Amino acid sequence: MSTLPIAAVVFDMDGVLTDTETIWDEVRRGLAEQDGVAWPEGATQAMMGMSTPEWSAYLTTTVGVRGDPGERTLEAMAARYRKHLPILPGAVEAVQRLAARWPLALASSSARRLIDTSLETLGITDLFQVSVSTEEVARGKPAPDGFLRACELLGVEPARAVALEDSSNGLRSASAAGMRVIAVPHKAFPPADDALALADVVVGSLDEVTVDLVAGLGSSDVSRPPR
Structure with missing residues (x-):
């Protein structure tokens, strides 16, 4: 050999x-809930590994999150990290x-x-x-x-x-x-x-x-x- x-x-x-996979999921689902849109089946797994532009676009086109979902997500993630990073x-x-x-x-x-x-x-x-x-x-x-x-x-x-x-x-x-x-x-x-x-x-x-x-x-x- x-x-x-x-x-x-x-x-x-x-x-x-x-x-932090759970935190990413909670934050993104929270944005969808804030915007009054349902969370599509399989969305969590689909976004794992995507680049920031890719998952941001996915949140816009597939989930229906409004505004700039990339920046909204990263701001929320940074805030969670400052509180506690598991x-x-x-x-x-x-x-x-x-x-x-x-x-x-x-x-x-x-x-x-x-x-x-x-x-x-x-x-x-x-x-x-x-x-x-x-x-x-x-x-x-x-x-x-x-x-x-x-x-x-x-x-x-x-x-x-x-x-x-x-x-x-x-x-x-x-x-x-x-x-x-x-x-x-x-x-x-x-x-x-x-x-x-x-x-x-x-x-x-x-x-x-x-x-x-x-x-x-x-x-x-x-x-x-x-x-």
Whole structure:
């Protein structure tokens, strides 16, 4: 079996490090309620991973939110973050142990202001050599743009990088970029079966994401565990 050693790790943020997927949903549903429009079935999952312009347009055209839904959402999210930023168990520790072995990047669908606030709050800004916001690439997830840009900035081939993702669109994005993929499914918003099947490894929590696990993905022939 030929080997391709892992050279970098790229984290998603919302739903992997910070437990904010529920907050995004609450804020967006709140805007719809304020404007007196019904929340369409599947809207929550559809917007996961979209870039800011993409989900803002979706809120306008599909949901029917008025005004500038992008700015309204980001203002509300920033206010919620200032009150309390929920962190997923083992998030800081996972970043610390992987940063001791590999260069790290962040490829997030969040706006730059929310990324910077989150990393500063977690105290892990300096552990990431690179961070890429949805605002800084042409297309959001499931397109691979964010992950590809993160790898480019790190100077690492995508095939030698591992992505940690939770959502359907995030898993599709990392797979489309040609990366090794670790799925950390969010219990409230589990990914679709076809997206989960794209992962090389599925874990129950970040505590399972060890240096040995990541290093073990450094081959061209990784057997995926049964699910």
